[in-house]
Amino acid sequence: MPRLYFFIGLMCLVRSDTDETCLTFTRLSLHSAVVGTRLNVKLLLYTRRNLTCAQAVNSTFLGNLNVTKKTTFIIHGFRPTGSPPVWMMDLVESLLSVEDMNVVVVDWNRGATTLIYSQASGRTRNVAKILKEFIDQMLVEGASLGDIYMIGVSLGAHIAGFVGELFYGQLGRITGLDPAGPLYNGKPPQDRLDPSDAHFVDIIHSDTDALGYREPLGNIDFYPNGGLDQPGCPKTILAGLHYFKCDHQRSVYLYLASLTENCNVTTYPCDSYRDYRNGKCASCGTPPQEACPIMGYYADNWKDYLKEKDPPMTKAFFDTAEENPFCIYHYFVDIITWNKNVRRGSITIKLRDRDGNTTESKIDHQPATFQKYHQVSLLARFNQDLDTVAAISLVFSTGTVTGPKYKLRILRVKLRSLAHPERPQLCRYDLVLTENIETVFQPILCPKLRM
Template sequence: SFHSAVVGTGLNVKLMLYTRKNQTCAQVINSTVFGNLNMTKKTTFIVHGFRPTGSPPVWMEDLVQGLLNVEDMNVVIVDWNRGATTVIYNHASSKTRKVANVLKEFIDQMLVKGASLDNIYIIGVSLGAHIAGFVGKMYNGQLGRITALGYREPLGNIDFYPNGGLDQPGCPKTILGGLKYFKCDHQRSVYLYLSSLRENCSITAYPCDSYRDYRNGKCVNCGIPQKESCPLLGYYADNWKEYLKQRNPPMTKAFFDTAEEKPYCIYHYFVDIITWNKNIRRGSITIKLKDKAGNITESKINHEPAIFQKYHQVSLLARFNQDLDKVSTISLVFSTGSVIGPKYKLRVLRMKLRSLAHPERPQLCRYDLVLMENIENVFQPILCPKLQM
């Protein structure tokens, strides 16, 4: 009703249990009735956020099923839709501590029944992330794990910043996009987490001081053999906790880029270019890969101009939406971005393409190229000599 939309709805928290025994139909449980909840297994609580229209989150079912598919656990939806439903955000946020108290009471009873705090995992979305934080504080930081989706400032042991953490590709850039303009960027965090539960997409992130440094390829050493592994976004992020223990303090920021559409995976390559122009050239490179089946993927490395100097190697981080196993042709385009003025040439002594995701793959090279500005140069690469760095 209009009255409920403005004033808000009264808080009524329901706990809804899903397990592999009841994967599609929830059991309503509480601190005295535990249903199929197995105290020896991991229990993952999903806490939604602000619900201005009162509708259930569209991603909820996929998240439940995804979690149960990757691990035999208890999944409990903390349904506080009655309480979260109002068009006035402050009315919903004022109820979050009460939700946290309900959750604390339930977990206390789980502990009495033999559960372990180490096996408690809370995934909080938007205001639900704040609820998760309140619960974590009540247990003095002893909960097994918290994943908070939807906050810009660094708060966790590891904070992930997709596409720098602001505008997300594929989301509307103006208010003409309607309701999607207001929620798309914020909600993307949930869909990126969901992608981590699918077998065909592991999103790698790179610990770094800034998004700019990541884009410039300065923070990808974790992907090199003999180095520590790179953290993965989402469900498997805690595989990196042993590396975090070695840091002081045990916190880090990690950056990565995504595609515009599901499953959002981006595949990283380095494009190493050595030039022999007499004068310095500044510009961007567009690289296109094609395999024998005709699949094509393209990367525009244009976030800031590269500086090409004679006999100096420039390593550019390229990002592709597809990972082509066997590349048959490569094309390069050099551009200074200038609309008027003379057209320049980039004289390439050597170009090398190497995969970060699969460093064991053969590296591909091409020698003695002249790139005419804004003109595509297509060629077949050859295998680089194995001793070449």
């Protein structure tokens, strides 16, 4: 009997990695980045049963992973300071809040933590091989490749692509959050993420002029604010490290915002950001909003994509606000003028509801050309959505500080919501705008056209 007690006590003391109560993401330091680390991949499993307490899993131990459910892998990127990604747990919890699934955090911090970016990049294929071994075991246990979803951030996006390539493009979906550009721009498809790596590949490009990949990489590529400078991010190096990573990380926070119920970010397929800003691509079908792709988690609901087995690569553009939930509400401002001479300038429009709430849009990215009896349709973007519009104000400007003040004689102005096309269109007739002077008016319902 004493031997039995001794044996039980010994078994309680000996605990393998897979039996660890709560596995945590590897936390390293700048010192580790300087001296370098060897690749060591940990897989952290979260489910609704263990939402805040990760379980260690590997290719020989699947733990609580339910192979009949969807499994989402989160793969981080380059970690030059060794710290865990600040957004990681928010993403885990948000994913589990919208769907009962397995979430596997791919912790390759020992390998991504280095001051030498090329070293981290050189380890991406080895990470992919480890993930393949794990997924192979999932398949043995009855999982389906179609139920596997990979979310890769920066270098992690290309890791997801390499995994997809190892499974001949049969993964269900890959989302690339600002896939890394350095060492990957211009590479052939087999050396980076590409549309053939999964049944559906969607990308959010938020830093194409620095750390992100420039060209399209997926079935649909989303370009917030043109994929360049993001609103709310520092404009100068005086902001320190935040200056370098803010645009790059914005893709993650936009994706996170798509998991909340605050708003769905509608995007507009277009050839260029310029065409989108000029209002040339603000309709996706009939009714218009139903056919427009939604950025983020629900991007795979895009019905135009689902109609085709091999859809063309599509670029979609949209603008965002500076802060979460980042939603911008689009309106068309249709203006018909009756000036004898051509007028060129910008329009600032302000909306006010009955409670006094206001929202403003300055449409000045490109001067509009107003010709007699020609309609000009301007795309206005507002940070706030007003259910009812009680008053509208307009300011016309040619951009000149000195010289005569021009007038813009408006035959009709019409306001129509893109976010809510079911709302009534608002009109006003016979207005005269004096340059740089605000003109306020109460709109009336536009008459319905008889067919």
